[in-house]
Amino acid sequence: MSRGQVLTLDMFLALSLTALLLSYSGLVMGMVHTRAREEVSRYSLERVASDAAEALVRTGGIPENWESLPSSLKVLGLSGDSGLSVKKLAVLRDLCRSENWDPSREEVQAVMRLFGGQNFELRILTRNLLVRKDVKGLSYTLQTTLWGVGVYVRLENLGPVVRATVRLERGGTVKSETEVGGTFSMVVSLPPLTVEVVADGKTVGVWYEAVIWDIWPGWNLGGSSGWENSPEVAVARRSLPLTSGEIRNMVENRRHYARPDPYTLPFLVKPGELGLFDWYVVLSPSSPNKPTTDVWVNRSGGNPDFHFPWDNLFPMWYHGQKGSQQQPLTEEDNGGNPNNYLTLKVTGSKWEYVDVLVVAVPRCSSPELAYQADLLLPGALEVRVWR
Amino acid sequence: MRERGFVFSLDACLAVLVMMIAVAGVARLEPWGRPGYGYLKLERGAWDALNALDGMGVTRYVIDCLNNKQTAEAGRAARENLITLLPPGVGFRYTVGTEDNLLLEVYRDNSENWRGRWENAGERALALHLTCEFIRTVENLDVLVWADDDQDRWFASQVIKPGWTYRMTDEENTFVAYLENRVEPNWYPDVVFLPDVSVYWSDNTLSTLNNYLMWKIVTGGREVGGGAVAGGDTLWSNRRDPWTRLWGIPIWLSPYGQFLLMFGISPNPFSSDPGIVRLMGSGYGPYGERMELVDLTHYVTTGLPFTEVPYQGDTYYQYVYETSPILRPWLRTLGRWENCENENITWPGLLVREAAVNLGLPWFGITLRFMERTALFNVRMAQSSYDSGFDGVEREEWVTLAQRCLEWASRQKAELQPIALYVWREGG
Structure with a gap:
């Protein structure tokens, strides 16, 4: 007999499954929505960084000679005859200096438009090879000063492995690291200098990277742009030849x-x-x-x-x-x-x-x-x- | 009918299936966020790297090294700069030349299974540049030689490398016919070698040779014409009286004047021997009887195991050439003699002239050439080498210089060469 079927165990199970499915679907929809929003947000941030970098290195801005009259700036661009224009960089750096940064000025607004606001930082770096040596019979010491930082590098072959020691010193601050192995990558940083040692089993290469200019809205010597406190940061990097002056x-x-x-x-x-x-x-x-x-x-x-x-x-x-x-x-x-x-x-x-x-x-x-x-x-x- | 066993019914199975699909969908949400974005970064990085190599002059340096057969140095420069310019973790393969004829191939670390790593990389990109003015080492040159005595013939036989073909003659009509490609349809000279022409050529021969060396507009993809390497009496024995020419055609428009210009020599109408002085003997010949190589950066002179070449200047003539000021930008003096009579004068011993114009319009199938490359020795190197005065030392050195000159002056030289940079994320 089928009377009272509404209250049967079968019905209860069916309802439970349906409820579970519905709630799970809702959960899924929520997750999809959240993740999509996060992805779009992240993607748009990376896109802003990437497109801004593209515009900066590929174009001279509008007007092309905006550096002669900064108040005429409509679209920011830094490209010059060979790589970045030092004059344009100098004007932008001056525009962003804490004493000069005023979002009510039109040229400042043009800068902000490129980066989608005031949360941006530009860093101009130089990266170069210090030394690259074969692992075989390696015993090499380098002592020099780069960008005001004392640099000591020692590379040794210890038979099956290589030992690399890097010591950076500036104004009483010392950063030192040692790495031993066949293949490894070691980075030692003491602003404005970063030294990277890469061993690939056959050779050991030592590169340095130095921040030449650091520009952000309201920059001042010794300050910080504040990106470290943000949960969402996007970085775009473009290689190019540089003149420093x-x-x-x-x-x-x-x-x-x-x-x-x-x-x-x-x-x-x-x-x-x-x-x-x-x-x-x-x-x-x-x-x-x-x-x-x-x-x-x-x-x-x-x-x-x-x-x-x-x-x-x-x-x-x-x-x-x-x-x-x-x-x-x-x-x-x-x-x-x-x-x-x-x-x-x-x-x-x-x-x-x-x-x-x-x-x-x-x-x-x-x-x-x-x-x-x-x-x-x-x-x-x-x-x-x-x- | 009993309703037991509902849990295992078709409905339940369908419900579970739907849920599993939902769960799987959530689990697969991760990758659909940013399709292709990493590729964009990688592609821009590759283009930036190639542009930066150009901007810093590294590409030019790499090509110069390759032209000078310094492949290891070219590889070092390319590798070190690319490692500097590309982010860590990005593998690369940098090539110069076409895949079936690679002139340079450079990797970040090693070449093992690069194609597998490239094809299996999750993100990869290719950037391509085209560069020009590249000299390809010539393996199969076709050389037309004028040799009118035993010394010339012997010297030419020493100069011709294995793999090269040559036709040798001392008969003007045959020489002209080869230049006009009327003898063997499938054999056309890449370069003409005139070690020591002792015959007074007719104006027709000079004109034909000038045509061969002069400009060409060719359609249909076939090039004609080529360069020349001359030495010894070649320019001297063909000299014309400039005064007669002055009343008729100005000498610089005459076949002989143009012939001199081809080698960068000024056809001076006010001199009895236009642009050339011939000297021999003690007190006139060069100091120490050795030619010093003064420019070791040229294709002809780079990487040679010697920098001085002995010459029997007391026995054989040498020629002091007056170089043309108009063509001076295209002229390079690779070898010099010190003149003991007058220390202020140094004589060019080996002059090379670059092609004055070398335009290609491949999209219209047109090649425009104007004044092909030439090299000029101011000595009778064939005679001096044949003579046993220096125990064979000078012979090898003159032969090597002549071989290099023929390679450099041949029409098998300037080619567009692609430069490709493959980049990929290692471990992707």
Whole structure:
């Protein structure tokens, strides 16, 4: 007989299964929804980083020469004749400086549009090979200074394995690590420098990576962009050749012939550029302490402002301030003609020579960049965005 | 009918199946989020790396090394820079040349089973560049030789490498016929070798040779013309009186004037021997009787085991050439003699001239060439080598230089070469 079937065990089981199925379906729908939202959010963040990096390295921005008049900026782009434009980087760095960052300004809004807001950080890095050696019979020591960081590297073959030791030191802070094995990768970091050792069984390679410029809204020396506190961060990285500065004028092979004749080296500082760049005189002599070279800035007599062999890198303008020379640099318009000059006097034998360069690097950069302004460095642009 | 056994009924099975599908669906949610995004990153990374290699001058350096047969150095430069530019964990294969004729092949670490790793990688990308002005080492040259005495014939036989074919003649009509491809339809010279022409050629012969060396517009994919290597008396014995030419055709428009220009020599109409002085004997000949190789970066001179070549300058002539200022940008002096009479003058011993224009318009099937490559020795190297004065030392060295010149000047040279960069995520 089938009466009372509604209350039967069969019915109860059927209902339970249906309820379970319904609730599970709801749960699944919720999970699908949540995960899809997370994925879309993550994807869009990565897309922002990736597209921003693409726009920065592939285009010069709109207008193309926005760096000459930053208030005209509509779309940000950093590409120059060879790799990134140092001037554009310097202007962007200045725009993002804590004293200048003002979201109500149109050019600042143009920058924010590219990154979808203010949560972004740009890092310009240089990466290069320090040494690459065969494992066979390996016994190698390297001691040098890179970007102000003392670097000690020791590589040894211990028979079946390799031992690598890296020690970084800066201002009393020391980071040291040792790794032993056949194949391994070891990274030691002490800002702004990161050293990576990779052993692949046949060779051991040591690379360094240094952050040349770090830019974020409201940046200041020693500060942090705050991405570390975000649960969702996306990074896009693009490789490219880099120049670290602009050479405004140079003279090669200055020698002492019959007498140490003074030589005048004119150079141009365009209006507004004193605030954008640090300005250096860089000497590249033929031997470590010869020939003796005196340098005057914007004058030609009296006690020299700079003297080699005391030093071969002289800041004329640094962090927006005059260097130790008597006369300051000027950015007054001279009809497009040079508005500053150096007087050089070289003393020594006629076999000794010196190259003298006037170099501009973006404001508050490492002085080491000035030495490398005439080189094309292997580098990378890293765009970091977060929520 | 009893209703027991409901749990095992078809309905229940269907219900369980539906649930399992739902559970499986949730478990499979993970991968559908970002299809192809990693590939995009990898592809951009590969393009960036190739562009950065170009921007930093590494590509040019790699090609220069390959041209100079420094394959190991080319590989080192490419590998170290690519490891620097590409992220860790990304495997790569960098090649120059086509797959059936690879000139360079470089991997991050090793080449073992690269194709398997490439094909099995979850994410992979390929970036391709095309570069030009690359010299392919010529294995099967066809050389037309003018040899009009025993020394020339002997020297030419030393120069011809295994695998090369050659036709040798001292008869003008045959020489012209070969240049015009009228003798053997399937044999056409890649390069002409004139070690020491002692015959006064007719204007027709000179014109035909100039045509061979001069510009060509060719459709249908077939190239004609090629370069030349000359030495000894070749330019001297064919000299014309410039004054007669001045009243008729200016010398630089005459076949002889053009012939001189082909080798980068100035056809000076105001000199009785236009652009050339011939000297021999003690006090006139070169200091130490050795030619010094002064540019070791050229294809012809790089990697040679010697930097000085002895010459019997007291017995055989040598020629002082006045180089053309117009063609100076295309001229390179690879070897020099020190002149003991006047220390301020150094004589070019081995001059090479690059192709002045070398345009290809492959999409229209057109090749435009204007002034093919030439090399010029200022000595009678065949005669001096044949002579036993230096116990065979000079012979090998002159032969090697002549072989290199023939390879370099041959028309089998400039080819577009693809540069490919395969990248993939290791362990993907």
